[in-house]
Amino acid sequence: MRALIVSVALLLASITLPTGAVTVQPSDASITRAKEILKGIDDLWRGDSSHAIFSMHVRTEHYQRTMQMEAWSKGKDKSLVKILKPLKEKGTASLKSGKHLYSYLPRTDRTIRLTSGMMMGSWMGSHFTNDDLVDESRMEEDYTPAVTFEGQRNGQNIIEFALIPHEDAAVVWGKIIMTIFANSLLPIEEIFYDEDGVETRRMTFSDYKVMAGAERPAVMRVTPTDKPDEYTEIIYEKLELNVDLKDSLFSINSLKHRH
Amino acid sequence: MSQQHRAIVELHNITRTYIQGEIEVNAVSNLNLTISAGEFTTLCGPSGSGKTTVLNMIGALDEPTSGVVTIEGRNLTELNRSEISALRRDRIGFVFQSYNLIPVLTAYENAEFVLALQGVKPAERREQVMAILKEVGLEGLEHRRPDEISGGQQQRVAIARAIVTHPAIVLADEPTANVDSATAEALLDLMQELNQNDGVTFLFSTHDQRVIDRAKRVIHLRDGKLESDILQ
Amino acid sequence: MLMHFAFRNLWRHRQRTFVTIAAMGLAGSIMIFYSALMEGMLFASERNAISMNSGEMQLHVENYRRDPDLYKRIDGSYSIINKLQQAGFNASPRLYGFALAAAGTASSGVKMSAIDIDYESKVTKIHNHVMRGSWLSKDLPNDVVIGRRLARTLGVDVGDEVVIVGQAADGSMADALFNIRGILKSVGEEIDRAGFYMNVSTFRELMVIPEGSHEIVIMPKDGYSNTLNERLEQVRKLVPQLELLSWKKLLPAIAEILDMTDASIVVMILITYIAVGMVILNAMLMGVFERIREFGVMKALGFSPWQIFSLILLESQIQVALASMITIGVGIPLSLYFSVHGIDLSQFTSGFTFGGVALDPHWRSMLTPQSVIMPVGLLFAIATLAVIYPAIKAAVIQPIEAIHHQ
Ligand SMILES: Nc1ncnc2c1ncn2[C@@H]1O[C@H](COP(=O)(O)OP(=O)(O)O)[C@@H](O)[C@H]1O
Numbered sequence: 001m002r003a004l005i006v007s008v009a010l011l012l013a014s015i016t017l018p019t020g021a022v023t024v025q026p027s028d029a030s031i032t033r034a035k036e037i038l039k040g041i042d043d044l045w046r047g048d049s050s051h052a053i054f055s056m057h058v059r060t061e062h063y064q065r066t067m068q069m070e071a072w073s074k075g076k077d078k079s080l081v082k083i084l085k086p087l088k089e090k091g092t093a094s095l096k097s098g099k100h101l102y103s104y105l106p107r108t109d110r111t112i113r114l115t116s117g118m119m120m121g122s123w124m125g126s127h128f129t130n131d132d133l134v135d136e137s138r139m140e141e142d143y144t145p146a147v148t149f150e151g152q153r154n155g156q157n158i159i160e161f162a163l164i165p166h167e168d169a170a171v172v173w174g175k176i177i178m179t180i181f182a183n184s185l186l187p188i189e190e191i192f193y194d195e196d197g198v199e200t201r202r203m204t205f206s207d208y209k210v211m212a213g214a215e216r217p218a219v220m221r222v223t224p225t226d227k228p229d230e231y232t233e234i235i236y237e238k239l240e241l242n243v244d245l246k247d248s249l250f251s252i253n254s255l256k257h258r259h
Numbered sequence: 260m261s262q263q264h265r266a267i268v269e270l271h272n273i274t275r276t277y278i279q280g281e282i283e284v285n286a287v288s289n290l291n292l293t294i295s296a297g298e299f300t301t302l303c304g305p306s307g308s309g310k311t312t313v314l315n316m317i318g319a320l321d322e323p324t325s326g327v328v329t330i331e332g333r334n335l336t337e338l339n340r341s342e343i344s345a346l347r348r349d350r351i352g353f354v355f356q357s358y359n360l361i362p363v364l365t366a367y368e369n370a371e372f373v374l375a376l377q378g379v380k381p382a383e384r385r386e387q388v389m390a391i392l393k394e395v396g397l398e399g400l401e402h403r404r405p406d407e408i409s410g411g412q413q414q415r416v417a418i419a420r421a422i423v424t425h426p427a428i429v430l431a432d433e434p435t436a437n438v439d440s441a442t443a444e445a446l447l448d449l450m451q452e453l454n455q456n457d458g459v460t461f462l463f464s465t466h467d468q469r470v471i472d473r474a475k476r477v478i479h480l481r482d483g484k485l486e487s488d489i490l491q
Numbered sequence: 492m493l494m495h496f497a498f499r500n501l502w503r504h505r506q507r508t509f510v511t512i513a514a515m516g517l518a519g520s521i522m523i524f525y526s527a528l529m530e531g532m533l534f535a536s537e538r539n540a541i542s543m544n545s546g547e548m549q550l551h552v553e554n555y556r557r558d559p560d561l562y563k564r565i566d567g568s569y570s571i572i573n574k575l576q577q578a579g580f581n582a583s584p585r586l587y588g589f590a591l592a593a594a595g596t597a598s599s600g601v602k603m604s605a606i607d608i609d610y611e612s613k614v615t616k617i618h619n620h621v622m623r624g625s626w627l628s629k630d631l632p633n634d635v636v637i638g639r640r641l642a643r644t645l646g647v648d649v650g651d652e653v654v655i656v657g658q659a660a661d662g663s664m665a666d667a668l669f670n671i672r673g674i675l676k677s678v679g680e681e682i683d684r685a686g687f688y689m690n691v692s693t694f695r696e697l698m699v700i701p702e703g704s705h706e707i708v709i710m711p712k713d714g715y716s717n718t719l720n721e722r723l724e725q726v727r728k729l730v731p732q733l734e735l736l737s738w739k740k741l742l743p744a745i746a747e748i749l750d751m752t753d754a755s756i757v758v759m760i761l762i763t764y765i766a767v768g769m770v771i772l773n774a775m776l777m778g779v780f781e782r783i784r785e786f787g788v789m790k791a792l793g794f795s796p797w798q799i800f801s802l803i804l805l806e807s808q809i810q811v812a813l814a815s816m817i818t819i820g821v822g823i824p825l826s827l828y829f830s831v832h833g834i835d836l837s838q839f840t841s842g843f844t845f846g847g848v849a850l851d852p853h854w855r856s857m858l859t860p861q862s863v864i865m866p867v868g869l870l871f872a873i874a875t876l877a878v879i880y881p882a883i884k885a886a887v888i889q890p891i892e893a894i895h896h897q
């Protein structure tokens with residue numbers, strides 16, 4: 001789940017990569033500006049590795065539940081999430097390695113690889129999809145950023161970006177609008193639109209506090225637009241950046257081990 | 260008999276024209292004729308002189324091209340189909356040269372079915388048919404089929420069939436042409452008897468001299484025209 | 492009087508009459524038998540199609556079909572099933588859930604179908620379509636039966652293990668290990684590709700659904716007499732609160748194929764009828780024209796055209812009536828015999844499909860009122876139509892012409 005919170009940071013950071021072939025409408029100037037800002041965010045945010053403990057609270061029409069998880073990440077494409085609570089699912093682990101996603105199921109003692117058909121399925125009964133876990137590394141390749149607004153909004157200095165997928169990119173979203181504080185470059189909100197331009201979900205950030213040496217949002221909430229009463233909230237309890245992690249942690253074998 | 264001189268058939272200026280290919284042939288032309296009740300009359304003349312045509316018109320089997328045919332005072336051209344059928348059924352008896360019996364019916368049934376058609380009750384039918392068959396000399400042959408009896412016997416059945424309904428007139432087209440002379444004589448005896456004893460009116464065509472000799476009235480036709488009309 | 496004439500004529504022409512009646516009767520019997528065979532084939536195709544999986548009708552809560560969702564459940568499904576059983580139906584509850592199945596490194600999305608074995612076996616015949624292994628058993632809660640393409644995708648066979656991961660109704664992770672007990676024959680695209688059958692109790696535990704079902708599958712008990720529409724109405728009255736769909740809506744493609752087949756059978760039957768009609772027409776024409784001289788004499792002697800017409804019509808009707816008796820007397824027993832014994836085609840083919848539906852190699856006829864009424868009705872219609880022309884001809888012909896007719 002590091003993916004989710006850090007997705008903003010990583011996403012923005014990684015957007016330094018796209019260059020030349022831009023086919024979307026925004027002016028070159030706004031793209032250049034966006035990349036500049038994103039580079040700044042990257043410098044500010046990006047850690048080579050992370051270790052976090054967070055709880056996830058899911059509320060749907062049919063159920064409500066809380067889980068506690070521990071997560072590790074290294075680089076852009078390695079991450080591991082293990083469930084600590086509840087007991088029934090303790091030990092269940094998700095490993096992202098490159099573009100593959102593996103699940104370890106302690107009850108059956110089996111590790112399975114999720115196929116592309118399962119990527120849009122719910123992750124752990126939350127409003128996140130499995131795809132969200134692997135999506136970040138693709139964002140940078142598939143989307144072009146552009147600054148669409150810069151200035152005061154609700155008495156705050158903010159910057160708004162639009163992320164538009166490349167024409168040939170096979171992506172889930174048709175557009176992502178992201179708002180950050182102009183001064184701190186902290187995320188405020190992300191709005192996701194489908195291919196028809198219809199708003200699908202909204203991710204809001206709050207409870208900004210110092211974690212791992214900098215101010216960061218400790219709470220992130222995703223609300224599906226068509227079910228405004230439902231949400232999934234992630235609350236960071238602990239975050240460490242630039243910790244020393246072995247590559248072997250992100251192997252299928254280590255999925256089974258308890259930490 | 261009181262009805263002796265009542266006119267049964269009247270032909271007024273009858274012409275019957277056939278079209279044979281391109282040419283018109285007058286089978287009968289401008290014929291005037293009256294047949295009265297009780298007559299025993301023969302139409303004679305060579306083949307093609309119009310005898311059959313005349314009989315057919317009288318029997319309402321054919322219509323004149325011009326002129327009027329009346330049967331018992333009724334103008335045939337004024338009758339509709341069902342009246343014509345009823346007239347044939349009730350007032351006319353037909354005897355054909357080739358008998359024309361219904362092949363699948365017995366002698367009895369052939370003589371009986373017109374009565375049935377008239378709606379006569381079965382018991383009455385039976386009585387009348389048996390009497391007639393006896394009269395025409397077919398006693399004991401009632402249950403024979405046409406193909407089980409001789410030509411003469413078949414013609415007797417035909418005569419029985421023609422007279423069983425007590426028609427106003429019996430029309431017989433060359434009734435003896437298909438039988439040997441002895442049989443012909445016998446048939447003539449029968450018809451003569453019926454004429455004399457029962458007062459049945461007969462009009463028959465023939466070119467047989469023996470038949471002509473027997474007739475009370477001889478009408479000669481030639482090329483569809485009346486040549487002579489002789490009471491013997 | 493005409494009746495008497497008609498009977499006498501037929502009797503006196505008995506040779507021709509018998510031949511005509513026999514020909515018509517035989518043709519009619521064949522038509523009945525043929526119709527019954529076709530009805531039987533259609534019926535078998537229909538039964539096979541619906542008894543495979545869909546049943547004759549299904550109940551769901553509103554919109555379940557359009558948007559299947561774990562939470563759209565029918566409450567009190569067993570009491571509904573009881574009601575249906577009392578009304579002459581067999582019914583079975585089912586639950587569905589989507590999940591990921593994995594075996595070794597392979598994985599695939601599956602549609603879990605949870606069934607109550609005792610009830611299901613009275614409703615569908617899917618348990619007869621196991622290709623390898625065997626069908627589910629109540630005593631083996633961890634055994635599953637899967638579709639053949641799914642088995643290939645997962646690279647598994649009978650006796651292998653497969654893991655299921657999904658999300659239970661309470662949002663928790665639903666994961667379990669199953670043994671593959673059986674692999675199904677090809678029974679339809681979806682089941683082949685994703686079918687994953689398990690015991691309903693296993694599913695309830697796995698998916699944390701203690702009650703309710705997603706679907707109630709309904710099949711009439713044997714020996715029903717009313718039509719599908721009447722049965723639908725009956726069920727609708729019993730459970731008005733649920734959405735009721737007939738197999739025609741559930742299997743529109745098969746319904747369409749069967750409808751088309753029905754239409755093509757009608758065409759084939761019509762062609763047969765036309766051929767039979769020709770025979771009858773010929774018999775009638777000959778019967779009248781051979782006797783045209785006779786009719787001429789009758790007209791000369793006083794039969795009216797209408798009487799001649801009626802007589803001929805009457806004769807034909809008597810013949811058809813007698814032919815119908817033969818038709819019924821031969822056609823029905825023949826059809827009934829083959830509805831019990833069937834025509835064994837197994838020596839020609841191990842199993843054949845018709846309209847995409849697998850059929851039993853015993854082709855059984857099925858006698859429906861329609862398969863009797865139509866041939867008999869058509870026999871009358873054809874014979875009547877066939878005789879009208881010669882009857883009119885005989886009625887209006889000039890007697891002298893008829894008499895000279897040789
Ligand atoms: N149906 C017919 N069509 C054309 N000509 C006919 C027909 N019937 C009779 N005729 C002609 O009418 C004439 C009289 O014939 P018919 O009355 O049969 O004479 P008969 O009976 O005296 O031999 C003959 O010239 C015959 O050819």
Ligand SMILES: [Mg+2]
Nearest residue numbers: 307310311312
């Ligand atoms: Mg003549």
